[in-house]
Amino acid sequence: MPNWAAVIMAAGKGTRMKSKLPKVMHCVAGKPMIEHVLDLAAENNVEQSFVILGHGREKIEEFLAGRAKIVLQTEQLGTGHAIMQAIPYLEGIDNIVVLSGDQPLIRPETLAKLIRLHTDFQGAATVLTARFENPFGYGRIIKENNNLVKIVEEKDATPEERTIQEINTGTYCFNVPKLKEALKQITPQNAQGEYYLTGVFDLFLAQGDKITTYCTEDANEALGINSRVQLAEAEHVIRERILNYWMDEGVTILDPASTFIGSEVQLSRDVVLEPYTILKGKTRIAEDVILGPQTTLENCVCEAGCEVTHTVAKDAVIGPQCIVGPFAYLRPGTVLASKVKVGDFVEIKNSQIGEGSKVPHLSYVGDSQVGKSVNIGAGTITCNYDGVKKYKTLIGDNVFIGSNTNLVAPVEIGEGAITGAGSTITKNVPAHALAVERSTQKMKENWVRNNNK
Numbered sequence: 001m002p003n004w005a006a007v008i009m010a011a012g013k014g015t016r017m018k019s020k021l022p023k024v025m026h027c028v029a030g031k032p033m034i035e036h037v038l039d040l041a042a043e044n045n046v047e048q049s050f051v052i053l054g055h056g057r058e059k060i061e062e063f064l065a066g067r068a069k070i071v072l073q074t075e076q077l078g079t080g081h082a083i084m085q086a087i088p089y090l091e092g093i094d095n096i097v098v099l100s101g102d103q104p105l106i107r108p109e110t111l112a113k114l115i116r117l118h119t120d121f122q123g124a125a126t127v128l129t130a131r132f133e134n135p136f137g138y139g140r141i142i143k144e145n146n147n148l149v150k151i152v153e154e155k156d157a158t159p160e161e162r163t164i165q166e167i168n169t170g171t172y173c174f175n176v177p178k179l180k181e182a183l184k185q186i187t188p189q190n191a192q193g194e195y196y197l198t199g200v201f202d203l204f205l206a207q208g209d210k211i212t213t214y215c216t217e218d219a220n221e222a223l224g225i226n227s228r229v230q231l232a233e234a235e236h237v238i239r240e241r242i243l244n245y246w247m248d249e250g251v252t253i254l255d256p257a258s259t260f261i262g263s264e265v266q267l268s269r270d271v272v273l274e275p276y277t278i279l280k281g282k283t284r285i286a287e288d289v290i291l292g293p294q295t296t297l298e299n300c301v302c303e304a305g306c307e308v309t310h311t312v313a314k315d316a317v318i319g320p321q322c323i324v325g326p327f328a329y330l331r332p333g334t335v336l337a338s339k340v341k342v343g344d345f346v347e348i349k350n351s352q353i354g355e356g357s358k359v360p361h362l363s364y365v366g367d368s369q370v371g372k373s374v375n376i377g378a379g380t381i382t383c384n385y386d387g388v389k390k391y392k393t394l395i396g397d398n399v400f401i402g403s404n405t406n407l408v409a410p411v412e413i414g415e416g417a418i419t420g421a422g423s424t425i426t427k428n429v430p431a432h433a434l435a436v437e438r439s440t441q442k443m444k445e446n447w448v449r450n451n452n453k
Contacts, residue, residue, distance in 0.1 A: 003094045004048075004115070006041035007086045010034055010101030011054030011073040016227040022056030024101035025063065026231055029238045030262030030280050033225060034060065036104035038068060043108040044115060046097060050089055052082045078194030079170075080186050087183065090176050095119075098172045098197070102225045105237055106171065110221055114214045118173035124209035125179075125201065127151075128171040130222035131215060138167035139198070141213060148211035151198050166215060168198070169222040178209060238263065274309075286320075295325070303338070316348075319355075337372075354397065367409065368393040377403035377421065384409045396431065 014023025024034040031039075034051070041049050049068040053060055054076055061070055071086045083098065090096065097115060099106070110128070118126035127148060129141050140161050142149045151168050152161050182200035189196045204211055216222065220237045223230065242263060243256045250269035253259050260278045261267075267285045274292030281299035285291070290307045300313050303320040310326035316334040318324060324342045333350030336342065340353050343360035351365050354372040359365060363376055367384040369392065370376070380401050382393040393407050396415035401407070406424040413419065414431030423437040 003092060004046045005090060005093045005096050006038075006046045006049040006099055007071075007083060007096050008034070008037055008041075008049060008051045008068070008099045008101050009079065009082055010060060011052050011057075011076060011082055012102070013055040013076070014102070014226065017231075018228075022060055023225070025056070025059060026225070028104050028225075028231065028234050029242060030264065031104075032063065033104045034063070034101045036263070037099050037101055037106075038064075040106055040108055040111055041097070041099065044111050046115075048093070050086050051101070052085060077192075078189070079197035080183065080195030080199055083179070083197055084183050084195070087180055090180075093176050096174050096176055096179070098170075098174065100170050100224060103169070103171070103221075103223070104225070105223055105234055106216075106221045107218070110216050110218075111171075114171070114173060117212060117214050121210070121212045122175075123212055124175050124182075124204040125211045126173040127211065127213045128169045128222075129166050129213050129215045130169050130219045131165045132167055132219055132222075133165065135162075135165050135167045140164040141166040141168055143213060146212060148201065148213055149205070151201060166213075167222065169216070170224070172197075174200075178204065268304075300330075365393075367391065368395065370395045371397035371399065371415070373397060374399045374401070376401045377405065379404040380407070381405075382407045382409060 010024045012023060017023050017026065025032045028036060038049055050071050051064060051068045052071045052073050054073045069089060071089060073082050073085050095118065114126060114128050132138065137154050139151045139153050140157055142152060142161065179200060182203045185203055186195055186199035188194060189199065201211055223234060225231050225234050239260060242261045243253055243259060246261060246267050247253055251267050252272045254273065255275040258275045259273050262280045264281060265279045265283045268287040270288050271285050272290045276294040277292035278296040283297045283300045285302045286304040288305045289302045292309060295308050295311045298314045301317045302308065303318065305320050306318050306322040308318060308324040311324050311328045313330035315332035316330040317336065319336045319340060320338040322336050322340045327344045328342045329347040331349035334348045335352045337353060337355040339356045341358040341360060342348065345362050346359050347364045349366040351368040351370065353370045354374065356372055357370055357374040359376045360378065362378045364381040366382050367390050368382050374395055383406055384390050384393065391409035393409045394412040396413060398416045399413050400418045402419050402421035402423065404422045405419045408424065408426045411425055412428045414429055414433065416432040417429045418434045419425055419429065420436035423435060425435055425437060429435040
């Protein structure tokens with residue numbers, strides 16, 4: 001296969017987004033638009049990617065972090081001018097695919113078919129098209145024998161041409177040597193001095209070069225994003241694709257309309273997602289897991305058979321057959337071993353909870369190492385922060401922590417030890433010991449009766 005590169009147009013201001021964030025950095029299904037497009041090229045084994053930047057380039061460059069080569073378009077003089085800036089970088093490249101950074105809905109298999117057609121056809125260019133029921137505003141594709149004759153813009157089209165439903169998506173494959181020569185000949189197309197990339201097609205045809213087209217089966221792939229409304233429309237399209245994919249793979253989604261799954265999430269068969277479940281980032285869910293209702297997981301791992309309900313978790317690992325929730329909060333660094341119970345109104349942060357241990361309700365466990373078969377009573381907290389530094393609490397196997405115990409770190413509770421309810425533990429407790437820290441209970445008889453007089 002000849003050498004290929006992707007040239008991604010991402011220099012526009014995106015003024016209709018009304019945002020300080022560059023347009024292509026707005027997210028769809030949990031990833032910036034530009035990342036969707038880069039992934040599209042990578043999934044088709046395109047060897048290099050060049051991203052043309054202008055407005056807001058610093059933020060985009062920082063995000064790309066060496067994943068693509070940057071081409072600067074300091075003046076926004078049209079799509080043809082943008083590609084001119086990339087030409088010096090294309091030495092040794094046989095073909096390029098031109099993609100738009102604000103079109104994240106093109107499927108990898110569609111691009112694969114476009115590239116294959118261009119490779120087999122060996123023409124000057126291949127154009128990705130789509131069919132719209134209402135094509136108003138789009139350039140129309142005029143063809144003879146499946147070869148492009150011209151692309152006519154809405155304002156220049158005749159009444160007959162305006163009835164054509166096949167439109168130009170703005171995604172192309174080009175033979176690089178032919179493109180270089182054509183770009184030298186195009187001229188500005190308006191008073192602003194803009195060079196349109198579509199101007200090369202007339203030059204190709206004039207010199208006898210053939211241009212073919214490939215029409216996508218899904219018109220949504222042609223949608224570009226220029227406003228928040230269009231961003232929401234794209235989110236809906238890609239979310240529906242993701243949901244349908246996972247249902248086809250054996251995942252039960254009880255209410256797709258209220259379920260959100262990010263594009264990088266991985267699910268296994270026989271997972272059940274109840275309503276208002278939101279899965280973000282690189283979350284990975286194993287078989288027979290039940291999630292929801294009203295559960296949000298970001299960059300989490302859920303091992304086989306666990307159940308998580310009414311819970312928020314980020315950067316956490318939930319082990320096999322754990323039961324979490326309702327109303328639990330698992331913060332980064334939480335690791336639950338198998339068969340752990342985390343109950344209602346429990347917060348855990350940067351802590352490891354051993355196999356079979358229970359934190360049933362109303363507790364905070366932070367910066368702690370908890371052993372196996374530990375029971376942490378209601379209202380227990382680890383006092384891990386003194387206002388300057390954070391300290392660890394170590395709890396051995398088979399420990400019983402009484403309700404409303406304060407464990408003032410750094411502190412260690414030995415294996416099999418017990419703390420009395422209401423104790424504030426500031427010193428290490430030896431294995432199998434009972435630690436009780438309470439004031440002496442005082443009784444004043446008839447105090448209520450006397451004070452009510």
